[in-house]
Amino acid sequence: MDKITNKIAALPCDASFFSLEFFPPKTQIGFSNLQDRLQRMSQTLRPLFVNVTWGAGGCTSSRSLELVELCQRQLGLTTCLHLTCTNMKRRVVDEALQEAKIIGVRNILALRGDPPREEEYRLDTEEAEEEEEEEVKENNEEFVWAVDLVRYIRRKYGDFFCVGVAAYPEGHSDESHPREQNYEKDLPFLIEKVQAGADFLVTQFFFDVNAYTRFEKNLREHKSGVFRNIPIIPGLLPIQNYQILKRTTKLAHCRIPPGLLEALDPIKADDEEVKRKGIDAICDIIRDIQAVKSDQPRGFHFYTLNLEKVVGSILEQCNLIPLELSSIDGSDSAIDDSSATANGINGTKHEFPNSSPQIRKPSNQPSSRRPSLTTNHLVSDDHPSSPAPNLTNASNNQPITTTLREATWDDYPNGRFGDARSPAFGTPVSYSPCSLPCTPSQARCQWGEPTSPSAITALFASHLSGKPPCQLPWSDNSSPALSPETALIRDHLLTLNTTRNWWTIASQPAVDGLPSTDPIHGWGPAKGFVFQKPFVEFFCPISDWNDILKPHLTSQFIKPEVSFYAGTSSGCFESSESSEAMHAVTWGSFLGKEIMTATMVEEVSFRQWCEEAFGRWEEWARCCRDGGARGFLRAMREGVVLINIIGHGYRNGEGERLWEILREGVGRRKDGEVNGAEGV
Numbered sequence: 001m002d003k004i005t006n007k008i009a010a011l012p013c014d015a016s017f018f019s020l021e022f023f024p025p026k027t028q029i030g031f032s033n034l035q036d037r038l039q040r041m042s043q044t045l046r047p048l049f050v051n052v053t054w055g056a057g058g059c060t061s062s063r064s065l066e067l068v069e070l071c072q073r074q075l076g077l078t079t080c081l082h083l084t085c086t087n088m089k090r091r092v093v094d095e096a097l098q099e100a101k102i103i104g105v106r107n108i109l110a111l112r113g114d115p116p117r118e119e120e121y122r123l124d125t126e127e128a129e130e131e132e133e134e135e136v137k138e139n140n141e142e143f144v145w146a147v148d149l150v151r152y153i154r155r156k157y158g159d160f161f162c163v164g165v166a167a168y169p170e171g172h173s174d175e176s177h178p179r180e181q182n183y184e185k186d187l188p189f190l191i192e193k194v195q196a197g198a199d200f201l202v203t204q205f206f207f208d209v210n211a212y213t214r215f216e217k218n219l220r221e222h223k224s225g226v227f228r229n230i231p232i233i234p235g236l237l238p239i240q241n242y243q244i245l246k247r248t249t250k251l252a253h254c255r256i257p258p259g260l261l262e263a264l265d266p267i268k269a270d271d272e273e274v275k276r277k278g279i280d281a282i283c284d285i286i287r288d289i290q291a292v293k294s295d296q297p298r299g300f301h302f303y304t305l306n307l308e309k310v311v312g313s314i315l316e317q318c319n320l321i322p323l324e325l326s327s328i329d330g331s332d333s334a335i336d337d338s339s340a341t342a343n344g345i346n347g348t349k350h351e352f353p354n355s356s357p358q359i360r361k362p363s364n365q366p367s368s369r370r371p372s373l374t375t376n377h378l379v380s381d382d383h384p385s386s387p388a389p390n391l392t393n394a395s396n397n398q399p400i401t402t403t404l405r406e407a408t409w410d411d412y413p414n415g416r417f418g419d420a421r422s423p424a425f426g427t428p429v430s431y432s433p434c435s436l437p438c439t440p441s442q443a444r445c446q447w448g449e450p451t452s453p454s455a456i457t458a459l460f461a462s463h464l465s466g467k468p469p470c471q472l473p474w475s476d477n478s479s480p481a482l483s484p485e486t487a488l489i490r491d492h493l494l495t496l497n498t499t500r501n502w503w504t505i506a507s508q509p510a511v512d513g514l515p516s517t518d519p520i521h522g523w524g525p526a527k528g529f530v531f532q533k534p535f536v537e538f539f540c541p542i543s544d545w546n547d548i549l550k551p552h553l554t555s556q557f558i559k560p561e562v563s564f565y566a567g568t569s570s571g572c573f574e575s576s577e578s579s580e581a582m583h584a585v586t587w588g589s590f591l592g593k594e595i596m597t598a599t600m601v602e603e604v605s606f607r608q609w610c611e612e613a614f615g616r617w618e619e620w621a622r623c624c625r626d627g628g629a630r631g632f633l634r635a636m637r638e639g640v641v642l643i644n645i646i647g648h649g650y651r652n653g654e655g656e657r658l659w660e661i662l663r664e665g666v667g668r669r670k671d672g673e674v675n676g677a678e679g680v
């Protein structure tokens with residue numbers, strides 16, 4: 001297969017091209033659906049090449065290589081494998097490079113990756129030193145920076161691989177010192193990477209086109225001369241919804257021009273309108289860059305989040321789709337927004353991302369891992385047509401417009417409460433396997449180093465009361481205030497937290513047909529109506545679950561009123577539902593559209609979240625310098641169960657019933673318990 005630089009060199013100097021980036025889906029069904037999507041996009045859009053991401057520390061190595069093989073061998077796409085080196089065993093680097101060579105991949109994007117958290121923890125105890133010694137034995141000592149990986153690839157494989165590296169038009173983000181972010185400080189390191197053997201540059205995404213054009217001009221004119229002819233490909237992040245835009249730009253320290261924010265703020269609760277404005281914004285960026293004189297073909301790299309509709313619309317509007325694959329008479333559009341209908345089960349994450357129909361974050365006690373309740377409302381464009389209940393199946397030989405349903409059924413980033421069938425489910429904002437919403441030093445500052453259940457309860461209670469901390473380990477954002485929706489059920493949540501040490505991390509109240517423009521609960525297009533079932537998700541002691549709550553929820557009279565999912569750090573799982581059950585807990589009815597399901601709770605996504613949620617206990621523990629606090633948090637991780645309980649009543653005052661049931665559970669006593677909670 002071709003090297004990327006050879007393909008670019010073969011283009012006319014005035015040509016434009018594009019590339020698409022994908023990440024390995026979290027679920028097997030998502031992976032299967034991504035295969036359909038990739039085949040469809042390869043036939044209708046024809047990117048010059050595609051990129052496949054690599055999780056921090058090699059956490060997605062097998063899935064990344066599986067996706068690379070699908071793209072390279074089965075679909076015949078020129079594929080570039082991301083490869084990080086920091087916090088990763090050299091053996092894994094060697095195996096990845098060898099496997100890529102066997103598959104036929106000729107292109108590698110060499111990245112440093114997320115820095116190892118151990119360097120930030122600065123643990124001082126003897127136990128910590130032993131842990132770090134073990135880490136050193138397992139991890140490579142040869143790689144510290146991306147340039148080390150570039151040199152290693154050149155030394156081991158010569159010029160077999162075409163090697164790309166990252167560039168940062170606004171400067172590389174440093175969480176600890178964002179004010180010092182300046183691309184001029186990065187130039188010596190970028191020069192070093194190119195001199196070590198890098199063949200092309202792909203930039204971090206940006207929305208300030210002036211920052212990019214200045215950056216490119218300065219590189220081309222740099223006195224070193226190393227950037228004069230090297231391909232520089234600007235990275236673009238299509239805007240899927242307002243909340244993900246805010247979160248990703250904050251994490252990347254990427255500036256949003258005031259004009260763009262002013263355009264999006266009034267429509268931030270309507271994801272369809274946000275997407276339309278976002279498409280216009282990205283198209284303007286592309287046209288502004290194309291207007292700058294260049295002696296080389298102009299390329300654009302799209303961070304797709306495994307979605308296709310918005311990317312397809314941008315490519316079509318900017319005439320980037322190769323002519324032979326576009327409609328001759330212009331009657332067929334790559335993506336026809338006007339004919340899109342809605343249905344589907346989706347949501348977005350944070351986390352960055354993600355994680356399909358636009359996912360609306362349910363009202364949540366701590367700012368939880370979902371985006372904010374009032375701004376991240378989902379509207380799905382369509383539900384997949386499929387021969388089997390859980391599969392999307394596209395007819396890839398049909399014209400572009402006939403595949404619209406398959407293209408748009410999960411059009412918004414899928415998050416924790418999204419559709420696990422979507423390739424975009426659990427969209428990563430960063431590619432860390434289990435990432436806290438802040439650095440270790442910030443974690444110690446916000447949460448201290450607790451050594452008792454009451455200390456953790458105090459953190460949750462303070463957060464619920466609108467006081468610091470503004471975020472908790474399971475948060476996805478750092479909004480200084482709880483959402484107005486959470487405030488409506490604050491007393492119920494405080495009861496669970498303070499009476500029993502049941503620590504709530506996600507929740508929402510019942511809503512029965514309020515206008516979609518409601519200032520608290522509204523989401524989606526105007527002139528619609530929104531609905532919600534109440535639910536709550538929390539950690540509680542395993543003993544409380546077995547002795548108090550589970551018997552209560554499964555009793556004769558309570559059982560028909562609720563559904564639950566429960567999981568532990570060891571992987572134990574139980575539910576009141578069958579494995580195929582899916583619960584729509586937020587949905588809407590809008591003019592001219594099918595019912596839109598914004599928030600889902602079901603087994604696959606819950607199991608995925610369990611793994612991450614318990615991982616955050618461990619990462620919190622590793623932030624602590626005090627050995628007693630680390631041991632306590634690890635004991636908590638092993639001693640609690642994560643539970644999601646859905647109340648089925650939401651009409652005519654039934655929404656309070658879930659909280660009544662939980663209050664009854666809180667008031668029950670275990671055998672031998674005298675009064676109040678035992679602690680853990």
